Amino acid sequence: MTVRVGLVGAGPWATSFTGPLLAAGPGTTLAGVWARRPEAAAELGVPVAGTFEELLETCDAVAFAVPPNVQASLAPQAAAAGKHLLLEKPIAFTIEDAERVAAAVDEAGVVTQLMLTNRWSPAVPAFVEKVRAAGPRVLRAEFVGSGALPGSFFATPWRQPEAALQDVGPHVFDLLEAAGGPATVVHARRAGAVTAVTFEHESGAVSSAVLSIATPGAHGPLKCEAITDSGRIELADPGAEDPMALRSRIATSFAEAIASGTSPASDVHRGVLLQKLLTAAEKAL
The missing domain is CATH 3.30.360.10 (Dihydrodipicolinate Reductase; domain 2)
Structure with missing residues (x-):
């Protein structure tokens, strides 16, 4: 099964990494994109959704390439709609928002994978x-x-x-x-x-x-x-290896996790733990 993934965001990381990664697969396809700048979203060459809700209707999973606070506000809605999540790091700016995302994921029972890219090197x-x-x-x-x-x-x-x-x-x-x-x-x-x-x-x-x-x-x-x-x-x-091989492993991991129903170690709960460390460091500053 090929996982249809909707992308949120059309900034530099979305257009240079996340979008091409999902489009190339294997195991994933880029089903559509939604962003605050439709003209930038159109550059990805896939259908551009008019609203976030419209994007959710076209996909099995949602990938985020937006600022952490935007991701934290939208990810619970996507999880509640039964969509698996490919999350950017950090998953939020606060522990409370990160835990809110994790709670929505747990309630919905969807798979999550955190874009800690180096884990796949x-x-x-x-x-x-x-x-x-x-x-x-x-x-x-x-x-x-x-x-x-x-x-x-x-x-x-x-x-x-x-x-x-x-x-x-x-x-x-x-x-x-x-x-x-x-x-x-x-x-x-x-x-x-x-x-x-x-x-x-x-x-x-x-x-x-x-x-x-x-x-x-x-x-x-x-x-x-x-x-x-x-x-x-x-x-x-x-970063010494072929970037295409890295992207392929990330896409494969996400697709296999969805097929098995089991999130990898780098999931939303890993993101919450990292958020606690980030917050502790901010307080120490």
Whole structure:
């Protein structure tokens, strides 16, 4: 079965990544799009819905590529209509809104998948497995880019220089927790366009994250290294592989999850957990 997915949003990420990903499949097809700018939505080459409700009538699942607050307001409605959800990170701006989305999902019994793209790069699960087996003591991760600077393709209104925590923080926090175990924020500071966060893990490990989306000349990638009882382990570049292969794995995972009725580990509840870490870091700032 091919999953018909309706897309919400027609901004840079929707047109360059999420839309093409769903259209190419396998296992998914882009059934339509709804956005506040119909002219931008039309560039995706699929039917443009006049309203969100109209989009829901044409699809089996809904993918979001909009600001977190917009996603949080629409996702419960889509879930209540029985639509499976491909959610962007973070799933909301507040814990309360994130939990509201999760509650709607649980009540409807739909499948969710969170767009933590690095999870589908073979480098990430390989790194996590090695670190866990070796006994992590200290982890250091960073995601430093320039996407929020004026003139950048991804410089959308909500993605301001100080938004690094919400924008790339979920990728880094997810990786540190996956490798080091459940974590608690103990310290956070912002210096210019750079945010630094320190965690303590239940395993006894300590980790740190450095985040920026407004550092001139920086373009990532996600970096991480762990000092373990067995030595130093470094994350291979998750972006080194063919981007089409990555997109295919994400689409396949979503389609297979819907077919099985079981969400992957990176689901709405993972999003809620990450939202709690983001909120704790904001408070520490």
